Amino acid sequence: MTKYQIFVSSTYEDLKEERSQVIKAILEMGHIPVGMEMFSAADEEQWKIITRQIDETDYYVVVVGSRYGSIADGVSYTEKEYDYAVSKGVPALGFLVDPSVEPLAKNTDKEEEKIAALAKFKAKVKQRPVGFWKSADDLHGKVSIALMKAFNTTPRIGWSRATGVAGPEVTQELSRLSKENAVLRNQLSVAQNIEVIDRRAHLQGRIDTLKSVDREILIRERGKKTWDIRVERTLFQIFSQLAPEMMVEISERSASTFLAIMNKPNADVELSPKAPVPENHVRLLFADLACLDLVEPSKKKHQVADKESYWSLTQEGNDVLKLHRATRLEAEAVSKSDKVPQQDQGAAVPPKKRSNAKKKSPS
Numbered sequence: 001m002t003k004y005q006i007f008v009s010s011t012y013e014d015l016k017e018e019r020s021q022v023i024k025a026i027l028e029m030g031h032i033p034v035g036m037e038m039f040s041a042a043d044e045e046q047w048k049i050i051t052r053q054i055d056e057t058d059y060y061v062v063v064v065g066s067r068y069g070s071i072a073d074g075v076s077y078t079e080k081e082y083d084y085a086v087s088k089g090v091p092a093l094g095f096l097v098d099p100s101v102e103p104l105a106k107n108t109d110k111e112e113e114k115i116a117a118l119a120k121f122k123a124k125v126k127q128r129p130v131g132f133w134k135s136a137d138d139l140h141g142k143v144s145i146a147l148m149k150a151f152n153t154t155p156r157i158g159w160s161r162a163t164g165v166a167g168p169e170v171t172q173e174l175s176r177l178s179k180e181n182a183v184l185r186n187q188l189s190v191a192q193n194i195e196v197i198d199r200r201a202h203l204q205g206r207i208d209t210l211k212s213v214d215r216e217i218l219i220r221e222r223g224k225k226t227w228d229i230r231v232e233r234t235l236f237q238i239f240s241q242l243a244p245e246m247m248v249e250i251s252e253r254s255a256s257t258f259l260a261i262m263n264k265p266n267a268d269v270e271l272s273p274k275a276p277v278p279e280n281h282v283r284l285l286f287a288d289l290a291c292l293d294l295v296e297p298s299k300k301k302h303q304v305a306d307k308e309s310y311w312s313l314t315q316e317g318n319d320v321l322k323l324h325r326a327t328r329l330e331a332e333a334v335s336k337s338d339k340v341p342q343q344d345q346g347a348a349v350p351p352k353k354r355s356n357a358k359k360k361s362p363s
Contacts, residue, residue: 002158004031004151007054007090009081010063014107018063018133021140029144032159051084056132058156059180060085060092061143064125066103068118087197089189091154093146095139099133099338109236123330127335157182203323206292206316210236215285216280219260222270227278231263234322239284239294243321249298254284286311296319 006026010019019035026033034053036046054060062082069076075083085092097278104266109115132148133139157178213235218227241262242255250258253275260276289295294317313321 001030002160003057004045004158005034005056005087006031006059006147006155007034007057007081008061009036009067009078010065011065011067011076011078012068014103015063015065018065018139019134022061022063022143024066025140025144026147026329029147031147047080052079054081054088054090057085057090057231058158059147059150060090061147061208062092062094063139064094064118064122066097066108067119068109068114071114071117074205076117076121079117079124082121082125083197087190087193089186089193091150091156092128092152093143094128094130095142096122096125096130096132096144099135101134110158114331119331119334122337123334128332132223140234148353203316203320206294207236207319207324209292210234210239213259213288215288216279217259217263219264219269220272220276220278222223222272224272229265229269231265233263235285239289239320240324243294243313243317246313246317248296249300249310251310252279252286253308255311257285259285259304278291289317293317338346 008019008022008026012019023033023035024032034057036050036053060082062078064078069078072080109118125293131142133142211234215233215235215238217231217233217238219229219231220227238259241259243248245255245258248359256275256277257271259282260271264271286295293314295311296314298312300310300312302310324351
């Protein structure tokens with residue numbers, strides 16, 4: 001019988017009982033759990049040991065409660081282990097505490113930074129199928145079922161007793177082919193994951209740059225000759241306002257009106273019908289965004305008589321907009337999931353569809 005090595009990851013102090021049940025479930029199934037309780041999270045040398053253990057692991061299980069955990073370089077060790085396992089192509093099984101469970105006060109984060117980081121980490125884990133647990137015993141059963149499914153759908157190399165293996169020649173050939181296959185699959189998976197991670201990091205860098213640059217928007221009221229209203233905005237706020245309009249294209253004149261409408265201090269302000277934001281000011285804003293490869297002059301054809309200047313998003317600009325909006329949607333989903341119980345891992349139909357698929361029964 002093949003025995004699989006299974007890496008168990010979580011915060012430690014608040015999930016001791018839950019970790020114990022996961023390890024117990026793995027042992028009862030006849031497989032090999034690997035836990036990092038014996039290693040110090042602050043020791044750089046231990047991170048090398050952790051990565052080596054994950055490299056040799058067949059499956060990765062992460063249990064997420066109500067704490068983000070100790071942070072190194074801006075990321076908790078649990079999330080760091082998760083990202084590494086995914087980048088190495090190790091099948092990752094996530095188990096999140098059910099939103100209906102009220103944790104002990106000592107088992108929750110108090111710092112806003114950690115609370116926000118935990119929400120983002122949960123959203124990341126939920127990009128793959130997950131299970132939701134309400135107690136350590138509940139987690140024991142769900143881990144067992146999820147691992148059995150993973151063994152069948154995503155078989156791994158695992159470990160075998162030496163006495164149960166064929167002769168040395170067959171063993172060597174099988175080993176060579178198996179390693180070659182595993183290397184090729186891992187190389188492909190790693191390349192794909194690294195590309196996704198690197199691209200996301202690059203786009204997040206663009207967003208951070210935009211957020212760090214301030215610009216003043218000048219607004220002119222109806223009947224006035226000067227632009228007396230001044231509104232401070234980051235370049236990211238300006239990009240966020242204009243980008244949806246530039247998915248096709250927008251003229252500098254239309255951008256002037258649109259920026260004035262979006263940024264006027266109150267609804268009672270009547271805007272000048274002509275250049276409510278100076279068009280040369282708008283042109284400089286587009287120039288700033290073009291320097292970051294986010295916008296470009298529109299390639300659409302226009303009539304010869306049309307002397308307007310038009311701008312549209314580049315592929316880079318489209319990707320930044322998608323990441324920004326996707327992040328907002330993920331945050332909304334996390335906020336909603338904290339109020340509505342989620343379905344368990346492995347369910348084939350979303351909750352609403354499942355309820356319509358069968359007769360209603362008393363709750």
